[in-house]
Amino acid sequence: MGQRIDVKNLNIYYGDFLAVEDVNINIEPNKVTAFIGPSGCGKSTVLRTLDRMHEIIPGAHVKGEVLLEGRNLYDKDVDPVAVRRDVGMVFQRPNPFPTMSIRENVLAGVKLNNKHLSKSDADDLVEWALRGANLWNEVKDRLDNPGIGLSGGQQQRLCIARAVAVHPQVLLMDEPCSALDPISTLAVEDLINELKNDYTIVIVTHNMQQAARIADFTAFFNLKAVGQPGHLEYFADTTTMFNNPQNEEAERYVSGRFG
Amino acid sequence: MGQRIDVKNLNIYYGDFLAVEDVNINIEPNKVTAFIGPSGCGKSTVLRTLDRMHEIIPGAHVKGEVLLEGRNLYDKDVDPVAVRRDVGMVFQRPNPFPTMSIRENVLAGVKLNNKHLSKSDADDLVEWALRGANLWNEVKDRLDNPGIGLSGGQQQRLCIARAVAVHPQVLLMDEPCSALDPISTLAVEDLINELKNDYTIVIVTHNMQQAARIADFTAFFNLKAVGQPGHLEYFADTTTMFNNPQNEEAERYVSGRFG
């Protein structure tokens, strides 16, 4: 089952540069929450603070709290490595490990953590994860082929399978479809719809139609000007956001001519 | 003024592989013609044959005719270098020359034929091209700064300025907005709308809304299966294409849920 995330007074910095200001947001378990907003407003930045991936960038740090089921991820004694096991992430461009087969890719999270898995456990896990990612039928006959031999859409689903194989409670996705063609996008969207039964999902998207199609809640981020920090402008359930937003900026944005 | 292009029985090969089959299309002068279709159907490939950029790839060649105002570009005695002067091209990702300033980038093409450009001529030309690309106001104070210091959208417009500065008759654009954020996309779309007064424009786009917004005519390319050659499935004016297509495949494609 998914877990809930509560973000409190979060300020996010790259070195001295305040990239995102004072975010407060409650992300419901087992729902899909979409982040939308113009480029540079900090969607990816906020998303990455939810599993402390943000910290990988030298100098990047946060002030404020991110509570996962009430526990602050940024507490001194929390190990970011452990956080990332609970909160999985899928990236904009599919990034299977090029040296690994499909099977190895799925098992990567487990194996890299030095856990020893019996062959049959591993087989079960691979099948479970690939079925979960809607990919099993397409690849079950070639599990030992390299992962990067798959098409873009398949690769992205493989990455999702890899992420779910470590049993996270939350799944973060940063524009998971933007590098995909329409048919692959469809497959991934279908998958997201299914995954929310088991996970809490946060997805960044540029594509408002996509947000409207798959999200339960939508957060609209904005920024006043380039160089200014981004902020959470408006947060609402998706229907409200797209049909009747109570925020002028959000309305301008969702009714804008861009697709 | 723009020129018309007539493509007749064009087959396009990469080595032995027939990538696109038997294309016949008439591209009207001073109109915007959009190429749409699923990934891999050959949109870029066809576009690149229109200024013989195709030939740069080793082994790539064509059979058939591409007539620019009645003159076959592929005639034996036609110099591809001359063709490319008449038919400009803008690419998917902005590609200003990294070692050059904004000003030098704009003049790069002109300088090839005019070794000794007077300062005032050059100044005029730079201003003209940058105004034409809707970029003048943003960069007029820093023309000597490097071109790659600009934002993505600005870079793309700089590339358009560079292309128009050699005063082509036709402008080819291969997904010029796909790497841009919505605001920059808007700027480029506005620009295309203005440019068609002076040029014939052919644009490849993944984004159907974009095609609907800016194109006068739309060509829908399709392919039967991966590995099969692509082909021109349906060609119509944009209104017909999006509202009342007379082709089943096209209808399925434009009414799909993707956007």
Add this chain to the structure above:
Amino acid sequence: AALGACGNNEPASSGSSAASKSTTSAEKISGEFQGAGASSQQAAVEAWIASYQSQNPDAKISYNPSGSGAGVSTFLTGATAWAGSDASLSDDEVSQSKSVCADGTAFDVPVYISPIAIVFNLKGISGKDKHLNLDGETIAKIFDGKITKWNDDAIKQQNPKVDLPDTAITVVHRSDKSGTTKNFLSYVKDVAPDAWTYDLGENWPNEVGQGAKGTDGVINTVSQADGTIGYADASKAGDLGTVAVKVGDKYVSYSAEAAAKVVDASPLDDSAKGDNRVVVKLDHTTTADGAYPVVLVSYDIVCPAYKDANTAKFVKSWLTYVVSEDGQKVAADNAGSAPMSDTLRAKVTKSIEAIKTK
């Protein structure tokens, strides 16, 4: 063939008519021993090692032809049992040796006497066993750049039968510090003191012609162009023409015997400070019949006592073999050197006897 023990070749059967009598009484030597030094001795030392090891199969001897200077420095650190050197020890080196020798100071004995050939390459004239006659003064003037053409009168007069061309002379000398240079120059300086006024040393003193590294460099350079002249260890002269040097009123071309003669006719250097030293003071101005005065004498440098008795035993037996008639013959056969005379051998043997093996 199966790999020899570690790829070692058994000593060649021919050439070394095993030195049976000189070392029969001596006990067999075993162990590993190293020497280093003069490259001029290399060919001779390789032959000696091969023959010596055939009598002492348990002795493993190696010689690094790193150069006289490096050889002596290494010896003075105690890392090698002996050094080969084209120059006798300096006073400084003798006193330094106190710290490596178990007792007393190091001494040098001649082991390798070799004629230095003055080689030239002149189209139509040079060739194997072809000679030009030159006296010391002419040689000095050529090597000092005073005579620049092969058809210079000075050369013509001494070679009336040869049709000398109007070719420019290119002098080729050693560019590295060299015992060969020092010996060649001391000949020139002794016989033509007016024509050759430079200080004596192991480096080439003037800026005439071209320099080349090593004997091989000189020979290669001389072979590569018309009109060249140089000097090199005679065993490497090969197909080049060589100069017959004026001794008395005859012209003598190089040979081992002719070289041996001049050594016999030369006194020992009394100024050499230190015990047991045998340093030959070559008499280049000799007029002895059939003597060839351009000669290189190369020494072995050893201690009178070693910290390790086995090393001392080895050095003693090694030197005994090297200067023995057999040893000298092996060198003469394989390196073209001049066997030392019995008189000289007697003096050398006396010094060798001084090595304490107990």
Add this chain to the structure above:
Amino acid sequence: MKGAPVIDFDKFKPTRSMIARRKRKDVAMGGLISVAFIVALIPLFSVLWTTIVNGVKRLNLNFLSYNMSGVIGGQPTASGGYGGIQHAIIGTLEITLGALLISVPIGIMCSVYLIEYSRGSKFAKAIGLLVDVMSGVPSIVAGLFAFSMFTILVGPGTFNGFEGSVALSLLMLPTVIKSSEEMLKIVPNDLREASYALGVTKQRTITKIVLRTALPGIVSGVILAIARVVGETAPLLMTAGYIVTTNVNLFSGQMTTLPVYVYQEYSKLKVACPASASSACVTDIPMQRAWAAALVLIIVVLILNLIGRLVARVFAVKSER
């Protein structure tokens, strides 16, 4: 377009002569480049050709399986050969292996430090600069360094294979660091992030993902570094010394390597044949041996290169596309 200057484009129209001139220039430059190419190949092929032609004369199994002990002048040995390079091959292998064992772990870890841990920090920049500087250290200076170091630390007159390894490792180190650095750089950041996002520690990410992905490149970089030092002569002359017998102990006693052998044989130039010698005595055997050993050296380098390529291919990131 409001405010834009009016441009008379006819003025910029390419003239016929201009077009012709550009064409001519294009053809001329193409020609010049091709000529440069051919001119350069002449000496390069001459080097190869000379070595091969002169080298094959003496290159046989006997030459490869015997050392130079017991070889007297130009006379044949008991085995029917004229001595060989077995000792030099062993010396080359051991000394190079020694250098490899020193420089590869340090080099790779240093590049890991530069790319993974401190990209862009001041200290890293300083080290990057020093690595660049180090890649310019002349081989003879490396030799002098090893020589001085052993003289001071072990004692004067020390010659052994390991001393040579130290000198060579100094030459290999920057090459290894730089090539590994390049290879680590091109590992997409995506992969690191993907690994971190799976909750993998940094150390395991680096060893299991980053280094593994970069492995083919690193290996071929290392092999090229070997190929570069395997031909070093001057630094080995002053550190590893020269010996005619086979020495398998890297840490004690002198060792001959192939390039040193080539140089030593070249220096001998000729040998004398005693009057009594049979016709089997060859006076210019040293030069023949030098060329044959040079040929072996080239073949060794060639094989190393091929292995490098092969390894790169075998370990290459597999892809079906």
Add this chain to the structure above:
Amino acid sequence: MSSEKSTLDQPAGGKSADKIFKGVAYGCGALILVVLAAVFLFLFFRAWPLIGGDQKANQATIESFTGGSAHNFWQYVGPLAFGTILVAALALLIAFFVSVGIALFISQYAPKGLATALSTIVDLLAAIPSVIYGLWGGIVLVPAIYPFWNWVAKYLGWIPLFAGPAANPARTVATVSVVLAVMILPIITSMARDVYLQTPRLQQEAALALGATKWEMIKLAVLPFGKSGVVSASMLGLGRALGETMAVLMILSPGMHYSFKILQASQNQTIAANIAAQYPEANSLGVSTLIGTGLVLFLITFVVNFIARKITQKVSA
């Protein structure tokens, strides 16, 4: 299948391995500093007698090295440094344009099959040991190139650089430069080719789409892109030429002059070759002197690389 319980408070494994690994990596980074310092210090200690030792003895050593033409260390090392730089600069000058030409030929002109074959050959040639170039240069090239130098001296002799008569055999700076050029050519070529091949397609297509000819495309896109890479390749080549020992040793007839007469013999000598030539016959003080010159060579390469690095930084910025 997912567990309810958060694992946040379970310690993640591999923490100590992480720390150790990081420590080792840091250590290896710092080691580079230590090594270079060690190189400098060991050479410096060994060369110390030059400064701190008996100056009379030093003078005697240097006079014996030079036959009395130099009396102190600086007089000795000056012409050597000059010769080193002259030879290396000439070699680079010759090799640079040819290398760029070959690299362009391989990366831009040659058809794919030929390009691959040529690349392989160039890579192999880059690995040929310098002792072989020395052998070849000394034995094959010296006699072969004399007629050419003779011609140059005759017709271009009015240029001071080519002042005749050309030495025969041609064991001159000119010949050595050619050999070194041949030697560094594959090195520069192989690196230049690699950067040229990496020129983004997009840049090349941008140029061609503007109506550029092939050469103009190269000038617009390929050369600027490759500039910093080619500069560092050249510097690598220069470094190699500066430090080359055996090839110079086996070919050059040395001299100790500040001379530009590259066709004449006995004009210049390089530091590296001089060390190799004098080292075997040098006594302990002589070795110190030679190590002193080695230190100077080290500093020269240090400065050259430092400048090169600055140049590449500027170009790529």
